[in-house]
Amino acid sequence: MSINTAVKAFGILSITAMVACGGSGSNPVTGGDSDDDVVTDPGTDPNASLTNAAFLFDPSKNLVANRFDFTPGATPGTGTITINNLPFDGVSSEGGAYTPRPGVVLPNGEVYQNTPNSSAEDQYYAVVLTSPTTGTGALVGAVATNAYRGSGYGGAYASRPEGAKLPPTQAATYQYTGTYNGIRVLRQQEDIGATNAIQLTTGKAEINIDLQDFDLTGAIRGQIIDRRLFDLDGNEISVAGRGLGRIGLVITNLNPDTLMTESDSTNPGTTNTRNLDNSFAQTGTWNGMVSGPNGEEVAGFLVVEGQLSDFDPNYDSDTTRDPVTGRETGGFITSRP
Template sequence: MRSSLSAIALLALLSACGGGGEGNPVTGGPGNETGTDSGSPANDSAVTTGTTTRRVAGDLTGVTLNGDNTLTIDDLPFDGPEGTGAERYTYMGLAAVEATGAPFAQYESGDASAETNQRKYFAVYGAGAYTTASAVGTGDYNGFGWGGAQYTRSGVSAPDIARQGEAVYEGGYAGVRVSTFGGGENDVSFTTADATIEVDFLDFETTGAIEGAIGVRNVYDINGAFLGTLPAISLATAYSDEDGFIFDGAASSLDRTGSNAGDVFESGTWEGAFAGPNSEEIVGLIVITGPAREGQSDAGGFTQTGLDDDTVDGFNAQETGVFIATDP
């Protein structure tokens, strides 16, 4: 039986998203040094410009959707020289992935040349009426490599979170999943799922209560081929501050296979924000880590000799995902 994994503290994801102590390609060695935050996200890396507030986690410092449907992602190494246009991530047009209905599209950094784009990154990006959300990762490092996530909200600096009663928000989720199979593009896959967020606005009295779930995840390789499914993610009770930021959330999934069924499969954190003048939307990010596969027939596309549903996968994976959900 797989022993339970403890939920990591809020915003430990800032180090988990980074080089993880194994940041250099091929040779290993020191990764990037990233600190951990405590308290409400509104008090650390949230940056407001005009009427748009941006929150980032991990190594990146910003994600911009350009008018030609490319992404510019700041501060990730070897994804194209900044300011030249070569750093732009292009839309992949993965019809099978988009057909799942999640409101996100997939992007990739440029192909390597003799002098540029020495690492290959993959990203997801989506937008709501008041929000955007994106996540990025690479398989070109010994560990989970460089990457991270961003969400933004616009229109108001502090949504009305003094609503009465309860609400159920529904929407979509997309993630970039990086495994430790062996390095390179085969280590990266995309995930999509439905997202449901439940809110009790006045209980608890000063913070409310926010819970939810990401449904069973469909997994696709970087060419859009379906690989299988992964368990649903439970989003434990979190809270909001007066500015509408959601914090202190633990995320986990349960194994569905063999004698490990019911054991914790992945664990991590989640956070987010209310958006819109009447809190019509919720946007957020999740970072979750665990074994790369549940069993021999599960997502990943690789066969490990002797692997069966009762065997704990020796490879690990980290998924960085984002969601946008609306109160219908």
């Protein structure tokens, strides 16, 4: 089996030129200016103190990216992005940014990449979506690299402006639909010298909210469907007529006060993909938040990891070889009618 090859770089997908967190022009997750000091163990999950942003936090898996800033360009596809807390990415408060990858446009936006200044710096990829709805300002993103033997450093992120609310007259349930962008690192072995592959994914996101139950909180669930797979040059490598399998966003709590997912040990926000026989393949977690003064959007991020589903074009059925494993991180923004 041959994994679709990819070169090292760093990318981001965008749809519109908007930023989150109160329209300040940035999306702060931690205080102070961005720098390259990698915070891998702050003692407790720093998400606990955040009210309008969240990021995928698991230092044991090198998921440490904690802030995305998008600066719009004069025309679509010319903006720049900075991401905080990634080692050796060449971007800090001293300068550096990620710019569009020339000539590559995917269904949900452009691809961006950084420019390492020396062999001491690594190249990363990422995907980003910004809100298509005026006035809501949601931003989501995910980042990864194939510069390491394992999945390497990366992460996922979501933010919104202050003042997220639902309409004064609330329906029992809300339905949201929108777009998803993801990035994944594939590997079949972790021997020294082995090259991991980077691939990009797109899809449609569906989110449902029930405000009446659970009794003490609302409930939220969803799925990512119509997933398609691309290489870094924008070539589709999905199986014709089939694409990739769905990612399930398993039901979890929605805090009625913060309008953010409220996962705990008894009811975590988990994700999964399935094999052709409907057994579980990859698993992970997800987070979401309502955005907009009238709850116009739900934005969030996810991770799935483990052995690929046999639905996947990169699946290797030869049991004499190591299985193909991978980690996909991604973000979604959905809107209600």
